[in-house]
Amino acid sequence: MARTDLLSLSAITSRSMTSAQNRASRYGVPAATLDAILSDPSIELLVNLAPGAEHDALNARIIAAGKHLYTEKPFSLSASKARKLATDAQAAGRRIGSAPDTFFGAGHQAARRVVDQGGIGKPVLGVSVVGHAGVEQFHPCPAGFYRAGGEPPFDIGPYYIAQWVNLLGPVRRVHAGSARGSSERSVLRGPDAGKVFPVEIDTSYAAVLEFDEATVSFVMSLDMAAAPLYQNHCYGTEGAMVLADPNFFGGEPSLTRAGHGSEPISIDDLPFGIPNRKNHAGVPAADYRGVGLLDLAIGIRTGMPHRTDAAFVVHVCEVMEAIVMAARSGQTVTVQSDCCRPQSLDPERDKLLISSMPSPWP
Template sequence: MEPVRIGVVGAGDISPVYLNAITRSPALDLRAIATRDPQAIAEKATAFGARAVSVAQLLADEAIELVVNLTPGVAHEEINGAALEAGKHVYSEKPFALSLGAARRLADLAERRGLLIGSAPDTFYGSAHQAARKALDAGAIGKPVFGTSFLGLPGLELFHPSPEAFYRPGGEPPYDAGPYYTTMWINLLGPVKRVFSVSGAGKSERTILRGPRQGTPFPVTVDTTFNTVLEFAEASVSFIISLDVVVPTLRPGELFGSDGILAMADPMFFGGEPAVIAPPEPRMGLVTADQGFATPNRHDHTGRAVADYRGAGLVDLALAIRTGSRHRTGAEFIVHSVEVMEAIVRSATTNSVIDLESTCERPATIDLQSDAALIALTASPFDLAASAWAH
């Protein structure tokens, strides 16, 4: 397969992960990296065998087929739209857009131009989430009734050297960490029908805790805790996401069914230890090693070895461009996912139940035979030994 020629827009904290994923995959060919100040990224571009260019230069380059958008979320609609207008396919970091209207406009533009779009997160491609999906589909817990997910953090300033954007409109938790959870649930249960949410905030000001600006205060202008009910056709899910929990607390997800309980892995990673609890049998861990994207390739912030193959969705899109296959984060999936994010925030703002307008099919499961090319062409963007040293 001829590699898909790629230009990346944005060179922030997440860019090394994508640049590794692109340059290590035989399905992808990195040509250029663009920012507002190309000279500032010249060294990084050279290290990855690419040119440092302006956004306008990248979009005008006829050799580039696919734009990977790594800019902040508030810029995604503009950059994604400009790339489509320039005749490029688009793969974007989440969120693809900040509203249903914007997502629909971009999806319609792509369709009119005969272009494909894709979006992160792609962690549901991972072995743990695929094993959970297949166990559910096989009837391991009977009829699903309700689910829960909880993510509580003291704040993103613990991890990010420039956290201000996460505390402004468009950076709220449902748009940032929230998509990992909502896409996990859509993968399991299908499209969301209705949303109700309440929200609040614990602090009006926070302080940068790492990096060169450590100690710098900044204002909080949005709510930072969202308590949400997502209603699906077969079940409902209680989802709490908060940046006001003083001790990091993670309960990735449990789906309670008529005959058992499905315990999910952390949706921010590809691997994990999902399990089924179906009395009188003891808790049974699900086999994940035979699902693809299972081998640990980095360490998380606690030092635990985890599987993290960010870029699998990008390779899936590249295969769709070259072979005509159907990738898993296409326009329908993107539009619905964006509407769910927006509905969580809008429901809390308006104190109302939001009936969703869009829908989508559940993404196809990963099959070792039919998806052999996807698995083989997706490179690890991390080095396990190096991440252990860094940790």
Template sequence: MHKVGIGIIGCGNISSAYLKAMAAFPILDIRGLADLNEDLAAQRASEFGLTARSIADLLNDPEIEIIVNLTVPKAHVAVAMQALEAGKHTYSEKPLGINFAEGRSLYEAAKSRGLRIGAAPDTFLGGSHQTARAIIDSGVLGLPVGGTATFMCPGHERWHPNPDFYYEIGGGPMLDMGPYYITDLVNLLGPVAKVAGFAFAPRSERLITSEPRNGQTIPVHVPTHVAGAMAFRSGAIVQIGMSFDVAGHRHVPLEIYGTEGTLIVPDPNHFGGQVELLKKGGAFEHQETSAPYADGNHRSIGVADMAHAIRSDRPHRANGELALHVLEVMEAFQRASDTGTTIEMSTTVERPAPLSQSITDDHLAR
């Protein structure tokens, strides 16, 4: 196997999960970490036995083929553009950009250079979500007619040490958590055709109760409660609710309804979880996981899949078309709320190829 050189820009909270998971994918050769905060980069490099380098050094290294962009949302496109200009493929944390226009500019820049872009989330590649997809594809649900997608919590200022970016442009529950839910729904049901929705910000500031900034307040620049519906090109209609303003609820993360049954899909922010199937006239029954990557946090599998795809000249799954479509869908909720109209999508996307076996299997890795 000819390894793929990886450079990581951004050494914040999420980088630890990526670095732990990357160790399980032999194709990934991490050649250095960088951050505007050099001390943070040095700390993370020391923690994982890697090398802290400057951003310019990573971008100029001919052995690095993919830049993994783990910066805050408002920097995603700027950093990814730098990578493209340096001739590197790039894979970003979610969302692809803080708005559809800049996401599209990144997509077009990559296409014009013959380079790949990818973006989180890659949790839809987890074993439980691939099992759910296999059940839908088997036809046991009959014709998919609808579903629900629900993420609701009191806000991330309870636990995150620096929660400001969750309430800045590019944050909020839709752009922060929506990518997990909408990406998984596209994996399960295909592309979205239209969106209707409402968005609301009940508070203009939030009180941090996590350490080390307990007691500080931060301003809110985005809606923190969003509700609406997505009409998929297949005809299915899914209700969605995303909120940082709910003390508690009893909804499951994802339900898919068909003419012949109902499917319970676990939290799309995780790779595993319990899949349940109810066939018409019966009761919910636990479904055995039929795909790999359901047993832990495999955050970075999207990078590994991209690396294998580069070597074998095939499409990668957590790709730019998917991320751009999801970004357009998410932005459409605000547009629908602002205009009081239903928003039609200008993009579409093919469902990514299913993942039923390890990406390191020979027939996939070639």
């Protein structure tokens, strides 16, 4: 936000004004109360980076104040609340958008191009498996991820759901089951290391997402002692792809066709694929979080549609919630919302968007 000409950072707020002041001083802007920001007529767009459990109330206030909104994932923990917010925004003539925007990345756009060009024939089956031994392995304050609203479908789920909707279109039905690995966990890092906290949610989910013509098996777990053996694949009648990690923008997708070996799918001519920072393991990664926000800003100024529009984010929210509901009830959940696949990126058409996201960051 501070580096692009598309946005002018005006103020920062937080539950803790000390935190807000520390962050604001870094960027040379004032710290202000939320009420002051909402009542400032010069501020057009708010970015909500608060914890997911607080999104519903904050997002409603932002829209009620007549502001455009871009929020961290999940947009909402409730499909009905997401639909209400989208309706209120439309009535107010305001736009909403939400992370994740990783599907803008070169690795995912390359896979989308293969699907659109018939490179794997008719898509039939997808598999996504994501997991680790728990958030406490790397997060100093993990307890919130083990309370209601922190379930894997709400936390890690949006990245994968958005990826599959980008490739295959809207989800129609959801089946799921879930389990809980342990009733207590311990903080492993930071000043609270050794502190024991309760696990109040199921921590492993296995879901089946039914699309119009394909089915995806989606597993999420905080109970995996070792990395999953299979991660992210899409199978078609004439070929198969290994997909990039939807937590990031780049990656190395590959294509295997009948009678041929596996070949890398080039991302060289696509934006948002050059590594621009190192991840937590010290490995270079392409990480352009915020490009969805810039896409929204361009849409506000030009009147053009933006990719994480209301229909898209409401649909992703409903699928997240449907996984949790299906696991709790043991029943199939029919998804009521609909959306279009986001428009694929085009280097010529999206010149402004691409040039406005500096890469690599210094």
